[in-house]
Amino acid sequence: MTSKVISIVLGGGQGSRLAPLTTTRSKPAVPIAGKYRLVDIPISNCLHSGIHRIYVLTQFNSASLNKHIKNTYHFSNFSEAFVDILAAEQTPTNVGWYQGTADAVRQSLHHLAVHDFEYVLILSGDQLYQMDFAHMIEQHIAANADISIATIPVHANDVPGFGILKTDAESLITSFIEKPKTNFESWASDVSPQMAAEGRVYLASMGIYIFNKKLLYELLEGNDHTDFGKEIIPQSIINHKVLSYQYEGYWTDIGTIPSFFEANIGLTDDIPKFNLFDKHPIYTRARMLPPSKMSGTHVDKVIIADGCIINASQLTRALIGIRSRIGFETIIENCYMMGSDNYQTLEQIAELHESQSPVMGIGDRCHIKNAIIDKNASIGDDVQINCGEPLENGDYGAYVVQDGIVIVKKRAVIPNGTII
Known part of the structure; x- marks a missing residue:
């Protein structure tokens, strides 16, 4: 069913937490591991998952990212595959910048309209992980879900930095709280024995979403909601079937200098948590x-x-x-x-x-x-x-x-x- 999926990679805002690395380039264009760019991670995950139609949304310092995409991702003329940049643009109906993740997707919907698709996979451009999205899509379809959210078990000390979810026995999300600072003990969820043994009992949103096409248009058109995590997702849980896809592999948000530094230096470990030598390579510009x-x-x-x-x-x-x-x-x-x-x-x-x-x-x-x-x-x-x-x-x-x-x-x- 991946042929019915279009992916949108969110390039993020100004990337001030990664400054000065983002002073002259957008966040997805920041070099990682000595030869790649951040944007290569979600794009490579998509391509290995059989998803070949990808839009990358940007608005700040996008010149180097445009050049990288143009020089890297080439497909056959007889294929529908593409990786295209969608930079924020002024239109007769909108004269402003993207105001948040949901607003960025809203302003890009008219570009998607020319394609045949049933599902939209929304990804972040500043995360390091390896995931087969085909499994997540299969679970989404099998459960007849309206929305699926990739979740990862985290420790209690990580909770204040994430949106935290609660699920029922069928992995349906019943409640959501955005970055709780205190009194979140009751938000612990059922996780695998391995995760429980590590003390990772809170399900955090990874910022990876699957939306049914019709519902996505309904949720975004005719309102001024700007953010998925703060507005769209919490409200959708009340009225729609929202599924948790629990992921237990390596994943990190590298939106800050310390996390960026730790993730890159960690690649030098004898057995790194993120495996550059995996059978599914990271694609990048061939030099x-x-x-x-x-x-x-x-x-x-x-x-x-x-x-x-x-x-x-x-x-x-x-x-x-x-x-x-x-x-x-x-x-x-x-x-x-x-x-x-x-x-x-x-x-x-x-x-x-x-x-x-x-x-x-x-x-x-x-x-x-x-x-x-x-x-x-x-x-x-x-x-x-x-x-x-x-x-x-x-x-x-x-x-x-x-x-x-x-x-x-x-x-x-x-x-x-x-x-x-």
Whole structure:
């Protein structure tokens, strides 16, 4: 039945919680795992599930995302498959930006009207997980549900950050509360023995929904509701058959700098919770890059993408993105280096050395800990980052400090000998 499904990936708002990574790009375009973009996760899940008609909704800094989608997802001319961007647009009936998740879908309904479909799968663009949506769709149809919501068991200390659901014996959702702060003990649900043993007894909404086409139009047209989690879902539970699809695999919302950092560094674990080596790969832009090369480097729990030139003395728990250059005698610990969009020529490098200006990448004799280095940053020689006393949160121009993590901004230049 996946042939009767259209998927909508919500690109999110301004992405302020992921700043400065979202200063010049939309949230779905943020690089992850050294070679992918966030948007590749939901799109790859859809394609592996047999869902080949996908819209990505954006409104902020969408140029790089448009370029990525255009260069990545190509289908046969004889196929109905597509991955298209729908950016917020002014129309005769609407002159404003998307006001929320439901409003974004409402403003996009006229684009869906030209297609034959029965179900709409609505996804978030800032989550890391691997799910076969075909199983969720099968359960939705078998239960004759109006709406299905993917749910995941969470611990009590996670409850205040989620919409929490209660279900009956048939997995139908009977009540919903948005991000309760206190007195939520009565909201514990029946979960599998494994989840109960881990103390994960509260069902949280994952922000993944299936709507029957007719009902979605009814719920969105003729009203001003702007958000699914706060308005559409709680009201629908009263009058419609809303089903919980319980998921127990790895899933994380990476909408903040600490969660983004933890999710990426976690990929370097011996057995990571998110498996990049799964039989269902993550699709992304195919680049004709040379293999990476290293010289004299001791590595421990490191992921290195294509096209890198590394002469560092030590890399520990590090994620090194495409086209990264790292100089001699440099030590990198617990860092995500996103890499570069292009190589500098030997002539350009020689000119920069002559003027004592940093080359793109990381120079010689540096020591960098607990940092995210955004794309195309130039870090000079003898630079130390986050190697001393704890740093105060704040924006310091070329870099930002948040919760002990230093984020070197995109295209930032850190002069030789700088100590942060």
